[in-house]
Structure formats: structure tokens, C-alpha cells
Amino acid sequence: MTRYPLLIFLLLFSISISAQVELNYPDVKYTTENIKANWVSHPDISGGEDRVILFRNTFDVADVNQDFIINISADNHYFLYVNGRMVTHGPQLSDIKHWKFETLNLKNFLQNGKNVISVKVINFGKRRFYGLQSIFTSVMVNGVTENAKTLTTTGKGDTWLCSLDDSYKAIEVNWRGGGPKSIVGGFYANNPTDFVDMNKYPTDWEQLVFDDSNWSRTMFFEGASSMGGSMAYLLEPRNLPLLTWEKEPIESTVRSSETTLPTFPASGKLEIPSNKIATFLIDQKYVTNGFPELIFSKGKNASIKIKYAENLFDEHDEKGDRDDIKNKKLLGYYDSIVSNGKDAQKFIPNWMRTFRFVEFEIETKEQGLVLDNFINYRSRTNIASSASFTSDDEMYNDIFDICKRTVDICTQDYFLSDAYYETMQYVGDTKIHALLWQAMSGNLDHTKNAIEQFHQSRDAEGNILGAYPLRSTFIYPTYSLVWVDMISDYYNLTDDKSFIEHYKDGIVHTLAGFEKNMNELNLVNETKYRYFIDWYSGPNDGKGTATKNNGKNSAVVSLHYVHALQNAAKLFEVIGDTPTAKKYQSRADAIKKSVFDLCYDSNKQVFAERPDKTIYDQHTNIMAILTDAIDKSQQKALLTKILNDKDLLQATYYYRFYLFRAIEKVGAPELFDLAQKPWESMINDHMTTTLERFESKKKPTRSEVHPWSASPAYFYFNYLAGIESVKNNFEEVRIAPVFGKLQSMDGLLPTSKGNIVFDLKKSKTKLSAEITIPKEMKGELVWNGKHIPLKQGKNKYTLK
Structure with missing residues (x-):
């Protein structure tokens, strides 16, 4: 029953993956000790504005058979070219105290004689992606091998030249200001999009033949190793593979303002006459992401707007069947380009775009415009995702496909919470995403990276930031607890005691910090932060908690603390710290007894969400089962009851991970299909990736590529097929x-x-x-x- 088309699809993509590799992955070979470079910039830049700086260095190579190794990094983001060929982009996302650099061998891109290395560095400005920390728009290149030392940036007489790209300006995505909104559904934390005037663009700047005689010398910004790098960025080697750069064809036009439907871009060019306004819509048939490349010619001063979206909306801002495009509009972010009238102009956005639908809005002037080609370069982790699953039920097969596609898209050089709106690495999301990615790839490196980055985010009170890397301060105390659970997940798979030892002090700090939130009832107090549990549907959504009292006396939040304490007790017992293990277990027992005594409703035979018994939800009861707050003999009956009681506040896609865990714990496979029912609506609406939350007319969902909603695929392997590691990561x-x-x-x-x-x-x-x-x-x-x-x-x- 294996479906071979998916395998063929993956093989086709694997052929186009760049041969370039990160030399410090999986083992570090080139450390920071040998970095002698400085961070450099352009002499006329302020440093924080939305700007693109172009850097070039022309040099000679005597023997192309010799290794030619460099370290490279930049702030905010860079693209590296050698002799006009794309090499990679980066750096890997991290923070100022752990700033990543890539280590590359460029010899396969070189030729005997003259060569040019070109680096494009982008600062996305004041509205840059929330995950991007920044100090100053700058680049650092360090020659590792002797023949590459000519490329070392110093800003003090080196051979680098630079120029400001005046063609670029950031387009802020409007989601909360006045005027028309660019998106539907609120919070946007991704990067701005691009406005590029090709009349000001230095065409072929990355090619050897380009004349850079009027470019400026670079300016010294800061030493990369000054006081260990602490004057600017504390450098660390990249610890994950480079991202892919895979050619992906884009489908044909499905709607056009013209009477004849063009076949562009799947086959043939598209010519748009002079003095014409034209629009056309492309349906990729599935959601994807990457860097779409448009090649176009002529059309002097024509404006080209390229809009991207995961879905279309009807007149009521509702989505419905994603295959039904009739009378629907595209609402989403866009790039805007002005043509210079030359042949073979090229536009690639400065940051990833996510889309199923792409709409072009074009207005030509006195010269007709020709669209020559439009393709996508898929960019995601180079680690293979090779898992497959097929059953006798096509609904399950379709659900597996959309879950896997979601996880694959959102595994970049960190775990994306979603691919379009936020693209940040959240703790609660990552717990689920990590388990899924491990199942899809068999690889733990992204998981280790995420756990370590969350560890690095901890504040003085022990709070793990809700998302990290981050340039803001998002704190959800429940996510601090989830970080402890992630360490438990990792140990349960690997039996790696050294992993516990590395994080034991962090666990103690985090749990001690959370303990300060507890009150005399052994339940949680409200805090200045928000206890996130789930996007509850209906009037009782308190921005992620079940009520609007800021979580005070919340049974489910208290039980999440119990869950983390229980996991911590097991971890400390493993490393021989029995006193701490007993302390945590004793505290967990006391809290869950209070939850039972104060919140269990013996008449309804379910747990209430708080002692006043005014709110009842599935979430509290799920966590009561997972923590044994109710006797094991009653757990299966409780689970059956809450799954059939529609009056309870329902667990949405995210929290159903814990629902599936409860089904697994009590041994009730007959309930799995019922718990999975919400995913069937996604399939019936022809979705190709998984939603963030339940749809409602009051609050249409935003993200359609959200890995926290992909958990069924994990349980197909872990529970339904029953494949489980019992020793040393599948020994x-x-x-x-x-x-x-x-x-x-x-x-x-x-x-x-x-x-x-x-x-x-x-x-x-x-x-x-x-x-x-x-x-x-x-x-x-x-x-x-x-x-x-x-x-x-x-x-x-x-x-x-």
C-alpha cells in the first residue's frame, strides 16, 4: 500500500540540493580560536535602518584543487555568492551571546585566476522579525586556510569593497495600524517584505565582470575576537546543517483578468502589453515556502506586485474549501518591483515567503513587460525527512500527509512555530514539533539545539522565554514547565544521563521560580504574565487560558506544574539525587491532592477548571489523567466521558497532543478516531497543511502551517503502530x-x-x-x- 509518488517527489528534490555543506556539522573542526577578522560595514550607514549593503572581493586563485575555507556571519541576514553562483544564506538564527557563523569550503565554486566573492547583507529595519536580535548592519568573513586569508574582513586596508543598494526599501506588513490590513487574523512577527526599484539596482553586482571601481572601502565596526568577542557578538560555530536551495516548479495560472487564461509560469512566457493593468492568480495546489525567483524583461517603469497567501478569503473573510477559488480574494503580504526595462532582470525576496496562492498585479507604462520565468527555491533543513505511513483508511493517509508537509516546511535551522505569520521557535509548539521531527527524520540535533536555546533564554526569576531566539520578552510560565518536560522526553528516548546533568541546575531554577506562583490553596496565583494553555473557543477564551481571571486558581495550570515536577523527580532519581527527587514528588502529590479536593465535581464526575466550579473543560481532565490526579481505575471512564461531552470547553488542535497521550496512557485505542475528528474538516476543506486553531466566525484562523497541530502523525507511529524505543534511542x-x-x-x-x-x-x-x-x-x-x-x-x- 506504499504510495510511491511521494518518494519520487522527495528524490527529485534531493537531486537539486546544493553540494555545499557546513564543515562544523556534525562535529566542530574549526573553532573561534582562529578567527582574526573584524566586523565591517559601509561608512555611510547608521546601522539600524532597513538597508541592503553589497560587499565584493576580487581575488586570485592559483590552484582550485586546494581547500578554500572561510568562516562567515552577518547581522541581520546574508546571501553568499561566488562567481555569481549562490552558495548559501544565513546565519543560523541565535542570539547576541551565541551568534552563529558558518564554515564553508568554497573550492568547488572557484576557477584558476580571477574570482569574486559577493555578500548581500540585509537589515530589515525597525519591524524586523521578532526572532532577529541585532546590533549593527555588518558582515564578518574570516579566511581559515592560508589561501583564503585574503578574504578576511578588517575594515583597515583589506581588499573588500561595499556599496549601499538604494533600490531596496522594507515594506512593513500592516496588521495593527490604520488603513487597510495586509493580513487577516492579527499578530504578525515575521519580517517586512521588499520594495525594489530595478532602475536603481546594480545589475550583475555578484558577477566577476561587474565594475566596482566607484564602490567604497569597508568601515571597521568591531573586532570579532575583542575581549572574547564581548564587544559585539559572542561567536559560536553553526550546529545544524546548511539550509537547502532546491528548485521547485510553480503551477499555472488559475484566474486572470484577461479573457484567455495564460499558462505561465508552468510553461511559456507571459507578455503584457504597454499601458495595461493585469492581474492573475496562481494556485500551487499545496502550501510551500522558500525564495520565489521572478525573471522578467522590458516593461520600463512597470510596477509588479507579487502577493503571497496560504489561502483565499470570501467576502466575509471566511476560507471554506481551499480548492474553491470562485469569488474569493487573496489577502496577504506582498513584494513590489519596478522594472528598469532591461532584459533578464531578476528578483528574489530577501526572506522566505510562504504560499499556496500567488497573485500578480501588474501595471505597465509605455513599454510592454515580459515575464520570462517564475520558480521557487525551497529552503529548509538539509536533514532528510524520510518517514512514510499508509493505512487502509484514506482519511488517515491524508492527515499524515498534511502533518508531514507542515513539519517539513517548518523545520529550518530552528523549529518554526508557523511558516507565515510568526516563524518563531515557541516552547509549547516545539515540544510537539520536536517529537514529530524525530519521527520523520530519526535525528535529534534540532531538538538539542532548541532545548539549549530555551535554556539560554532564562531570566533571573527562572522563567524560560516563551519563544527564543527573541528580541522581545514573551513569558508564558506554563511554557517554562514544558521546557522541563522536553528534557524528560529527550531522556526517555536516549537514556542519556549527561543530558540531565547539563540542565539540572536550570531545572531547579525554573521550578523554584514557578513555585513562587503558588498560593495557600496549592493552586496557582495570577501573575503579570499569561499562563498559556490552548486557544479556547467561545466566550471563555482568556487569551489562551480557560477564563478571564488571568488563570488564578486554575486547576489545569496547577496540574501542568505537577506534570513538570513528576518528570523532574524521575530525572533527578536517575542521576542519583534522591533528596531532590523526593522533594519534587512530594510537592507534586500535595498539589494534585488539592486539585482533586477543590476541583473534582463528584456530581458531574469531572474536574472543574477552578474551585468555584463555574468552568469545565477537557484540558483539566486530560491533565488529571496524565498526572494521576484521579485514580487509575477511573481514568478510562473519565476520558470517555469528556470526549463525548460537548458542553465542556474543547481541546483544540494544540492540546489534543495531550489528549492523544491520555488515550495512550489509559489504553483506549477505540477513542483515537473520535479525538482525531477535527482534522477531518481540514481534509474535507482540501487543506495541505495543518491549522493553528479551530475556525470561528468571530476569529478566523491565521496560520495554516502550524506544527503544533500535526500531532496525529506522531501517534500513528508511536501508538497505533506501537513502535517505541525502550533503550538508548532505538538500540x-x-x-x-x-x-x-x-x-x-x-x-x-x-x-x-x-x-x-x-x-x-x-x-x-x-x-x-x-x-x-x-x-x-x-x-x-x-x-x-x-x-x-x-x-x-x-x-x-x-x-x-
């Missing part, structure tokens, strides 16, 4: 399928030890299984109380 595995409503499942689960390939079928009480496990793995197959050792390689099993 040993247990496969105990439960199926739920399914009758058959097959797929591939990548692990650190190799791929597990499975084909499972049940008929009443009989299991037929074909399972392949790698040589480095051992384990067992469990069915109806039978435990059968798994043989390495491909084997067939029949159990009754």
Missing part, C-alpha cells in the same frame, strides 16, 4: 500495535540506528506482520500478551 525497540479503527498499516520509521520498515495487518484477533529492523537494533513484537523476539533484517510474523 532496543518494542512494536506493540493497537490499530484503533484501522485494519492495516505500513510505512517506514527512520531512527538513529537505521530504518524500521513495517507492514501490519489484523483480522479479528490475528496479526500478520512483515517487519524489517536494522542490524544495530533488537527488540520484540507484542500482540495479545505474546512477546516475540524481533529478528534483524526482514521477517514475517503471524500471531493470534
